[in-house]
Amino acid sequence: MVSVLPAALLAAALVGCLDLEGDGPRAPAPGDPASPGEPAAPSHEEHPPVASTLPLAPAIEQPGQALGDCGAKERCQGALPDGGGPGALNLVRNGRRSRGANSQLAVPRSLTLADIDADGKTDFVQTAQNRLFASKTDYAKTGILHLYLRRPMKRVLTGDFHGDGYDQTCVVQDDNALVCFGIGADRKELWWWFTQGAFLSDSEDFIIGDYTGDGRDDVLVYPRAGGAWRMYSLTGDYFFGATPGFASGNLGTAVAGQQVRAGDFNADGRDDVALINGAGQILYYVSVYASSQHTFWWAFTTGAMVTGNDQVTIARIDDDNDDDVVLRNRVTGVTRFFRMEYAGASLPAITHVPTGQLSASGNSLLFWGAMHDLSGEPGATRRDDALVYELGWNGFVRSDARFSGTQLTYWWAYSQVAPDNHAGWPAIAAKPWLFLKCKFSDIATTPRVDQFYRDMVFGTWGLAHYWFDNSYGAWDAYSSTVRDTWYGMGITNAAWIALPSRWDRAGACMNAYGGSTAGFVNTINLVNGEGDAGNHGGRVLMTPGSSNSTFLAHETGHTFGYWDHSWDDSGRRNASWSGPGEYYDHWDIMSAMNVHAFTTSLGAAGPGINTPYLHKMSFIPAHRRVQLNSSTSSQSVRMNLAALGRPEASGPLYVRIGSNDADHYTVEYRMKSGWDQGIPRATVLVHRVSNGISILLTANGGPERLPGTTSWFWTGTNWISVAVHGFAAEGYTADVTIGY
The missing domain is CATH 2.60.98 (Tick-borne Encephalitis virus Glycoprotein; domain 1)
Known part of the structure; x- marks a missing residue:
C-alpha cells in the first residue's frame, strides 16, 4: 500500500506549473462484508553547408505534445486552452456520459475506452511502452492523436476529472509519476496538464466514477489483496488529493478476489458501487453524502447469480437515466440484462430489450461506450453501444443501441480487427550529445545567448524533439549536456580554417574543453566564427551561420548512421562537388539544406525522414x-x-x-x-x-x-x-x- 500524505504536504510534493482554473449509515445486512549509446564508426561529409534553394514556410503549427514537466513558464501557461483548463472545450453530452476506467476490466491489446477528443463518442486509447495512440471506434479506426513520453507507462487512468463532459487522460510512468493531459484546442493533440506523484501502487486496483456527485470523476483505490478503500479527487484545476470527507461506510474493507463495478444505479447523479463476491452474489452500495461525509450505504445483496465464467459489466440498456447490470458468459457468449433492483435471489431481468444482433460468439469479452451518431430515435441519447472482443481473432464486433420501430434493440455495425499498435515498437534508447561552445582568439563576440543553444538541443523544434518524434519515441536525446561556458581555443579564425580537416577543427573545440566525452553519442562543436561546418567521423561542427534545427538534425543524422544523403533521379547537381541528384529529396532531412523546412525561433526546422x-x-x-x-x-x-x-x-x-x-x-x-x-x-x-x-x-x-x-x-x-x-x-x- 502507498502512504498517503496530508493535504498540505501532498500539495508541496506535487510537480507542475499550470494554473488552470440525512441519516447515518445503514447497518449491514446478512451477506454484507463483516467489517467496514555507442558512437558511430568514423566517416565524413565533405561538403560545407548548402544554402537552401527553397523558400521556408511560415511557422504555422505549434508542437504536438509536451514531454513531462513544463520547463519554461510560458510553456506551462500555454499547456491547455485559454479559459482555465480542460473546461474550455466543454460539450453537452445529450444524456450519454463517459465511463471512467476500471483496472479490473482490461481491454486486450493494452486498450482503454474513453472520449479522448471531446466529440461525445468513445475512442480507442492504446499504449505501447512510452507511446500512446488514439483512434475512433468507427470501422476505419480513424486516427486521432499520438503521444510519446520519455518513460514507459504502467497504467492509464481516464475519466472526466475536471467535469467538462469528456475524458482527460492520466498515465502512471515506471518512475511512479502521474502525468495528466487534456485535449488540445484542435482536438488532435494531448497537451500536458500537470504531473504529480502516483497515489496508487502496482498492487492496487482502481475504479473511476463520480462518487461525490459534483460532475467530476473520482478515483476509488483498493489493494488487490484486500485492505482499506481510498478515494482521490481533483477539486481544483489540477492535482489529485485525498477526497475531502470520504469514508468507506458500509463498504468496509476491500476483499481479495472481489469484483468491483460502478454505475449510477438510482439516477441521482452519483455513481454507486457493486461488489461481486466469491459466492457469485452482487452487493449493492448506494453513494450518499451524509453527516458531512461522502460514503456508501449498503442497499441489498442478491443470491448467487454470477457464475465463474460470467463477465460483469455496467451499461445503460433501456431508455432511462440509471445504469444496468450485464452478465456475459465468456465461454458461450450468452448475454443477459438486469436492473439494479432488489428482487430476492436475483436482479430483475430486462425483458423488453433483446440482445438483437449483439455478437453471441463464445470466447469473447464485452465492453460498452457511446459510439454511433445521435439519430433522434428513441434511446439514442442515453443507451450504450456494445463492443464484443472476440479473442479467437483479436477483433471487435460493434453493435449499436438502436430502435427497430417497435422496440429497443442492438444492430450490428461492423466486425473489424482491433487496433494493433500495442507491441513491436523499438525500446527507448538514450542518445545523449555533448554540446560545446568555443571562441577564436581574435573573435570575442558570442553570437547568441546561452538559452538559445539550450533550446537548440532541448527546446520545442530542437534536436532532442526532432529525434524523439521522428524515431516514434525511441531515441531520447533529452539526456544531452549543453555547456554554457565559451571555451577559448587559443587559435585565430584563419589558423583554424587552415587546419588539415574538419575532424581537426572540431577537435580544436574539444581540446579547449578538455573534459571527458565518454558516455555521449559524440560532440556538437559550435564556434563563434565562420569557415567550416558539417560532420567528420561523427563529430558535428557548427557555426553561427549554420545554427538552425534543420542543419543540426541533418549532421547528427550522419553520426547516427545516415552517412549517405538522400537523392532524386533528376541528375541535377546541387553543387559542383555533389553527385547527380544528391540533396534533391526535398522531403527528407538527409537532403538538408535543400529541403522543405519551416521557420521557428531556432531558424529552419524539418522536414521529417523518408x-x-x-x-x-x-x-x-x-x-x-x-x-x-x-x-x-x-x-x-x-x-x-x-x-x-x-x-x-x-x-x-x-x-x-x-x-x-x-x-x-x-x-x-x-x-x-x-x-x-x-x-x-x-x-x-x-x-x-x-x-x-x-x-x-x-x-x-x-x-x-x-x-x-x-x-x-x-x-x-x-x-x-x-x-x-x-x-x-x-x-x-x-x-x-x-x-x-
Missing part, C-alpha cells in the same frame, strides 16, 4: 510494414497508407515493392503537419532504394503523386504503378492502389 531511412534504423515495427513481391502475373492491392508523422493512423507506414534488399521501391504518405509542416502539400512519394541509398523518383509526373494521378515505373523486369485516389479529410491516410 521511409527508406526510417526503415534503416528499424523505427517502423513489422506490423506497420507491408512488402509486395512481384510474380509472373500482374497484381494490385488497394490500401490506406498512414502518414509518416501520424502513426495513430490506420494502415501501413512503410510499403515496399520487391524482394531484393539491394534494389526495391517504397511508397509513403506525407502530410503538411508536425516536422513536415513546411512541405507544399500532402503527397504520396515513391522512392527507389539502391544499395541502401534512397532515390526519390521524379519521373512520370513526380515527385508529388497527388489525388487523381497514376504513375508507372519500369523496374527492369516488370511495371509498378501507384494510383492515388484521395487523401482522407480526417484520420491522416491516403487511399492508393499499387500494381506490381
Whole structure:
C-alpha cells in the first residue's frame, strides 16, 4: 500500500506549473462484508553547408505534445486552452456520459475506452511502452492523436476529472509519476496538464466514477489483496488529493478476489458501487453524502447469480437515466440484462430489450461506450453501444443501441480487427550529445545567448524533439549536456580554417574543453566564427551561420548512421562537388539544406525522414510494414497508407515493392503537419532504394503523386504503378492502389 500524505504536504510534493482554473449509515445486512549509446564508426561529409534553394514556410503549427514537466513558464501557461483548463472545450453530452476506467476490466491489446477528443463518442486509447495512440471506434479506426513520453507507462487512468463532459487522460510512468493531459484546442493533440506523484501502487486496483456527485470523476483505490478503500479527487484545476470527507461506510474493507463495478444505479447523479463476491452474489452500495461525509450505504445483496465464467459489466440498456447490470458468459457468449433492483435471489431481468444482433460468439469479452451518431430515435441519447472482443481473432464486433420501430434493440455495425499498435515498437534508447561552445582568439563576440543553444538541443523544434518524434519515441536525446561556458581555443579564425580537416577543427573545440566525452553519442562543436561546418567521423561542427534545427538534425543524422544523403533521379547537381541528384529529396532531412523546412525561433526546422531511412534504423515495427513481391502475373492491392508523422493512423507506414534488399521501391504518405509542416502539400512519394541509398523518383509526373494521378515505373523486369485516389479529410491516410 502507498502512504498517503496530508493535504498540505501532498500539495508541496506535487510537480507542475499550470494554473488552470440525512441519516447515518445503514447497518449491514446478512451477506454484507463483516467489517467496514555507442558512437558511430568514423566517416565524413565533405561538403560545407548548402544554402537552401527553397523558400521556408511560415511557422504555422505549434508542437504536438509536451514531454513531462513544463520547463519554461510560458510553456506551462500555454499547456491547455485559454479559459482555465480542460473546461474550455466543454460539450453537452445529450444524456450519454463517459465511463471512467476500471483496472479490473482490461481491454486486450493494452486498450482503454474513453472520449479522448471531446466529440461525445468513445475512442480507442492504446499504449505501447512510452507511446500512446488514439483512434475512433468507427470501422476505419480513424486516427486521432499520438503521444510519446520519455518513460514507459504502467497504467492509464481516464475519466472526466475536471467535469467538462469528456475524458482527460492520466498515465502512471515506471518512475511512479502521474502525468495528466487534456485535449488540445484542435482536438488532435494531448497537451500536458500537470504531473504529480502516483497515489496508487502496482498492487492496487482502481475504479473511476463520480462518487461525490459534483460532475467530476473520482478515483476509488483498493489493494488487490484486500485492505482499506481510498478515494482521490481533483477539486481544483489540477492535482489529485485525498477526497475531502470520504469514508468507506458500509463498504468496509476491500476483499481479495472481489469484483468491483460502478454505475449510477438510482439516477441521482452519483455513481454507486457493486461488489461481486466469491459466492457469485452482487452487493449493492448506494453513494450518499451524509453527516458531512461522502460514503456508501449498503442497499441489498442478491443470491448467487454470477457464475465463474460470467463477465460483469455496467451499461445503460433501456431508455432511462440509471445504469444496468450485464452478465456475459465468456465461454458461450450468452448475454443477459438486469436492473439494479432488489428482487430476492436475483436482479430483475430486462425483458423488453433483446440482445438483437449483439455478437453471441463464445470466447469473447464485452465492453460498452457511446459510439454511433445521435439519430433522434428513441434511446439514442442515453443507451450504450456494445463492443464484443472476440479473442479467437483479436477483433471487435460493434453493435449499436438502436430502435427497430417497435422496440429497443442492438444492430450490428461492423466486425473489424482491433487496433494493433500495442507491441513491436523499438525500446527507448538514450542518445545523449555533448554540446560545446568555443571562441577564436581574435573573435570575442558570442553570437547568441546561452538559452538559445539550450533550446537548440532541448527546446520545442530542437534536436532532442526532432529525434524523439521522428524515431516514434525511441531515441531520447533529452539526456544531452549543453555547456554554457565559451571555451577559448587559443587559435585565430584563419589558423583554424587552415587546419588539415574538419575532424581537426572540431577537435580544436574539444581540446579547449578538455573534459571527458565518454558516455555521449559524440560532440556538437559550435564556434563563434565562420569557415567550416558539417560532420567528420561523427563529430558535428557548427557555426553561427549554420545554427538552425534543420542543419543540426541533418549532421547528427550522419553520426547516427545516415552517412549517405538522400537523392532524386533528376541528375541535377546541387553543387559542383555533389553527385547527380544528391540533396534533391526535398522531403527528407538527409537532403538538408535543400529541403522543405519551416521557420521557428531556432531558424529552419524539418522536414521529417523518408521511409527508406526510417526503415534503416528499424523505427517502423513489422506490423506497420507491408512488402509486395512481384510474380509472373500482374497484381494490385488497394490500401490506406498512414502518414509518416501520424502513426495513430490506420494502415501501413512503410510499403515496399520487391524482394531484393539491394534494389526495391517504397511508397509513403506525407502530410503538411508536425516536422513536415513546411512541405507544399500532402503527397504520396515513391522512392527507389539502391544499395541502401534512397532515390526519390521524379519521373512520370513526380515527385508529388497527388489525388487523381497514376504513375508507372519500369523496374527492369516488370511495371509498378501507384494510383492515388484521395487523401482522407480526417484520420491522416491516403487511399492508393499499387500494381506490381
